[in-house]
Amino acid sequence: MSCLVEVERLRYAYPQGRSALDGISFHLSHGERVGLIGPNGAGKTTLLLALAGLLDPFAGTIMVAGCNLATAAGRRQVHQKLGFVFQNPDDQIINATVADDVAFGPLNLGLPEDEVRRRVDQSLHRVGLPTECRDRVPFHLSSGEKRRVAIAGVLAMEPEVVLMDEPTSDLDPRGRRELRQILDALPITRIISSHNLEFVLDTCDRALLLDEGQLRADGPVRQVLADEELMLRHGLEVPDRIPAAERRAAAMARAAGLTFHPDPNHPHVHSHPHPHPHPPTPSESPSCRP
Numbered sequence: 001m002s003c004l005v006e007v008e009r010l011r012y013a014y015p016q017g018r019s020a021l022d023g024i025s026f027h028l029s030h031g032e033r034v035g036l037i038g039p040n041g042a043g044k045t046t047l048l049l050a051l052a053g054l055l056d057p058f059a060g061t062i063m064v065a066g067c068n069l070a071t072a073a074g075r076r077q078v079h080q081k082l083g084f085v086f087q088n089p090d091d092q093i094i095n096a097t098v099a100d101d102v103a104f105g106p107l108n109l110g111l112p113e114d115e116v117r118r119r120v121d122q123s124l125h126r127v128g129l130p131t132e133c134r135d136r137v138p139f140h141l142s143s144g145e146k147r148r149v150a151i152a153g154v155l156a157m158e159p160e161v162v163l164m165d166e167p168t169s170d171l172d173p174r175g176r177r178e179l180r181q182i183l184d185a186l187p188i189t190r191i192i193s194s195h196n197l198e199f200v201l202d203t204c205d206r207a208l209l210l211d212e213g214q215l216r217a218d219g220p221v222r223q224v225l226a227d228e229e230l231m232l233r234h235g236l237e238v239p240d241r242i243p244a245a246e247r248r249a250a251a252m253a254r255a256a257g258l259t260f261h262p263d264p265n266h267p268h269v270h271s272h273p274h275p276h277p278h279p280p281t282p283s284e285s286p287s288c289r290p
Contacts, residue, residue: 003027003063004161004189005051010060012050020046021058022213028161028189035204035221036193039235042210044193045087048163051191053078065160080109083154087166089146090139098124098141098149099134105157123152127182144175151182162190168199197225197239209234226250 005028012021020043028034036044049055051064053075061070065081068074086092095101102123106116124133127148133141138149147167154162168176176199183190183203191208194200200207200221207224209217211234217224225231226242227250238247 004030004032004065006061006063007051008061010047010050010058010062012046012055012058020213021050024060024210024213024215026208026215026218028191030160030189031187032189032206033204034191035200035207036191036210037195037197037200037207037225037236038210038216041212042234043213044210045165046213047210048084048165048191048193051161051163052082052084080157081159082161082163083157083159085147085150085154085162085164085167087169089143089150092150092153093138093146096137097135098129098138098152101138101149102152102156105153109157119156119158120152123155126155126185127152128178142175143170144172144178147171147175147179148182155186160189162186162188164190164192164194166194167192168194168196197236198241201225201239201241209236211235222246223250223253227254229254 005026007027008025010021010024011019013019024043024047036047038044046055050058050062050069053064053067053069056075058070061068063069064078067078067081069078093101095104099120102120103116106119111119120134124131129145129148129152133145138146141149147170167179171179176196180199180202183192192200192204204221207217207219207221208215209224209230216234217227217230222242223246225239226246228238228247229251231238
């Protein structure tokens, strides 16, 4: 099986010279649901921007759905393969009606009008927006409804990968619950960056932990989030609902050398969309290459 996303020794520094990403390597297979976690300033949003082809130049390799993001052509092409849901939906919604906003991407692909209508109707249905919302002004909607419009606009492009930056930041408990239900119904590869670790537990199978621009841990989401020493070291906390038995098991796995801590010289390659009972060590890491 080939990788859908391949990142090898990625480095990026902002124009002021500050290093934002430092030697990050990981692979994603089709269908993986990945949570991107870490403290403020860890590099999470920068990594998402790099995967979306919005940062240049960078050092290392980024391949997304066959697009080489080191090239201008690859950065143009990736926008047809990857969708990005920004943290603030107001930064993403640009048209006067809901239907026009969802149709914006497909129209720019030059698709026939009947295909655009099909995609708009299907995408609005998938995010649970009723037909009467089509002609509403997006900026009159609630935060949760705006979030749905932004997601619908991404889904209308029929991407292979979806990136989401802090999707629960402006949602109340009902909105978070409804967003979780929407994501559960989407069989699509995705990376969700979030400080809401309960939401990450509910929606992801794998976790990547970033801190100071480096990938500090990569493995099954419950095992990474249950490791109290790891979480505290990087400014995070174990979610309350993870029981003491799981926390002890994570500590024992770390003590036995079973917990994966990335080595930039031996990049971890994770190819399974579901958690392993014991995560592979770097030398045993499976590859999603053919």
